[in-house]
Amino acid sequence: MNDTNQKIGFIDNSRLITESLVKAGADVFVGYPITPANLLYYYANKRFPSFFAAPDEITTVQLMTGFSACSRIPVTATSFPGFALMIESINMAYMMELPMVIVLVQRLGPATGSATGGAQGDISMVSNIISGGLAIPVFSVSDPVDNWKISAKCVEMAVKLRTPVILITSKEEVMTQFSFDLNKLDEIKPIQRKFYEKDEAFKPYLADESLIPQFLPLTNTKHQVRYTASTHNSNGILQNSTKEALDNTERLHNKNIMHIKDYTFFKYDKQEGAEILIISYGITSMAAINAVETLRIEGIKISLLIVKTLFPIPIEYYNIVDEYNKIIFAEENLTGQYRKAMFGNQPSNKISGVNKMGKMIDPEEIVLKFKELVRETRTKEMGGVNSEQ
């Protein structure tokens, strides 16, 4: 760090996330305090143009939705216990197509679990919070520069797609302080919003080929606006299950799938000749990067995929996976939640996991798993005789 062009600060990702969200245009934070999202709450209180201390997490997302309907861009930060309470209301905002960003800081569960323990235990939950299994964008990042860039991207995608967006992180990622060169932070421009401008009557849920309807806030006095959480037609009128209304609900899913290229983020560190791929995300991606370095120093060929867009799962991940004989998923949960999201529950010779609960995965554990896998493969190739025994 001796480079004189550097601007070194001692910072944390909560600060980067908060500043990035505000720079991108988020302008109201609503929250109920919870460990380990406390720092986000603290910074938000100092930085957001408007700050609301909500009495609970259901009220939090209800208030956010009201703000969003008035064209403000709301953000909250919570952990599993709060997030669980929010789910119905997030579904409401999703159905109304009102943008917002929810930062979910994972801690060790179940239930209240260990408030100050880290985890990646909420991946299965966020993959399917929208009833019907409809797609909602979920991002997970660990690197400080990614925290900066992708937090802003969350605001942009929430507004562009008219959907709630979830940024999932974890205790160790948002509470750890580190030395950092502030020059690595690119400028973030606020999102420019476009509202419906025509004279013809406004249909709040009528979409063109982009599948994204135009927006008008409740502050406008020219057109009637209807926001509806129940199944509805393009006018926003509650309908039981007419074709128009069901098509509208289907569109909510399709728009997020259709535009996925705009928000697909991953880092693929490919090594020619490698037969094994490590996949990781969030806090564990730091250990995975370290493990890959260690293996390569030993002359071993290995590739690494760090996924940043968790859901909906981009097709690119499967294309990359197809290049390899073996895949190791490293994630800080007991059951391999992202592994199962990608490949289901069926046991497979190709897919394995490094999993742990209650403590960060150590790079050494990934290295050991890799070597164990190589040994097993060699044993099989030699007809079941383990040469090392």
Place this chain on the structure above:
Amino acid sequence: MKKYLNDNPLPFCKGCGHSLVSENTEKALNNLGIKPLDVILVTDIGCHGIIDKAFQTHTVHGLHGRSVALASGVSAGLNNPDKKVLVFLGDGGATIGMQHIINAAHYNYNMTVVIHNNFLYGMTGGQPSEFTPLGFKTPTLSEGADHSNYDICKIVAAAGANYVRRIIGIGDFSEQLTEAFSVKGFSLIEIIEICTSYAVKANPGMKLGKVAEKAGLVAKLYVNEDKKAFVTKVNNAHESLIEQIKVMTVNYKSNIKKPVRIMISGSAGEGVQVAAELLAKSAIISGLNSTKKGSYPVTVGVGFSSSEVIISPEPIKYTGFPSPEILFITSQDGLDYAKATISKMTENDCIYLDNSLNNPETKAKIIKHDYRNKTGSKYASIYALLYYINSSGIFPKEAFYDTFVQNMNSSKVDITTLLN
């Protein structure tokens, strides 16, 4: 000619009080002379909630019981007392969302909540709500309710609403609605109704006024005040969180060639986190990279306090470590907390242990010293750290001096003496 309602027939059962509420709302809004698109009607789930399609105002249709919270967000988002936020809510929704009603009254958001209280859940088959009066029968309560009802007017009055009134929902009550709608801040009007589908058959010969009277639901004005309504604060001039960061200049040089993992384990209130931060920052101005994390129980003022610091000449990609190379233990709390860590340490590692503590079983080298008594227990961690910096030469002690002076200018500790 209707102005706020459209020409569609109202969607309610014949004789239902909900129709009267809509018709009286039309009259009341007309009395106010407000433009339809300055009105935002927020509804939720229940028979009353299907009304929004009959309104030509803006409409928002949300989740069961949450309409008051949603409308609070709308009201705070509009931030304009000339707009009229109306909430239509049933007694079922008011039961689920009681907290939201109390909260909205307490904050005094600009809105009028109209509770359609017909003592039961009409949409799902006539189940009782918390508003069902003692003895009142429903299809699922053939013996009658065995406990008494909430009095929402008293609750909301106590929460700080500007205006609270209860009326029996018969005939023309548009004057009362006009009065409630014209209030700035939070107003609530409870309308006592009868469900023609479920309550009439279950309670033959019942008179609405009598039921209300027996339940203690007096039709009257409870509150009419003019307390200041909620205003959303908007401040676009907050300083950037990045601009606030103190940029650090590298003034010193460290000779360490590889990462050093350091843990401080002590008691809350004894400067553990501060010491760790000073250590990390001193390393940074000595040209090193550094990370710091803290662990402590949720009751931050008592029990153990521990911090893990990595200092490294190379960028730190992984911030965890299974066990430290250097461990400071300054109190019994710290020793208890670090037990598992100590067992993992090797003969290459070192534990700096306060004189007052018994040696733990470990392969690591133990260096004992009196950290707690030299400067008082409050500075035990800082003192231990200084002892280490002085003896190890991990970075120049001047780096620590500078960091201390910059970050702890109010401290009474004489850093110059300590450093020697």
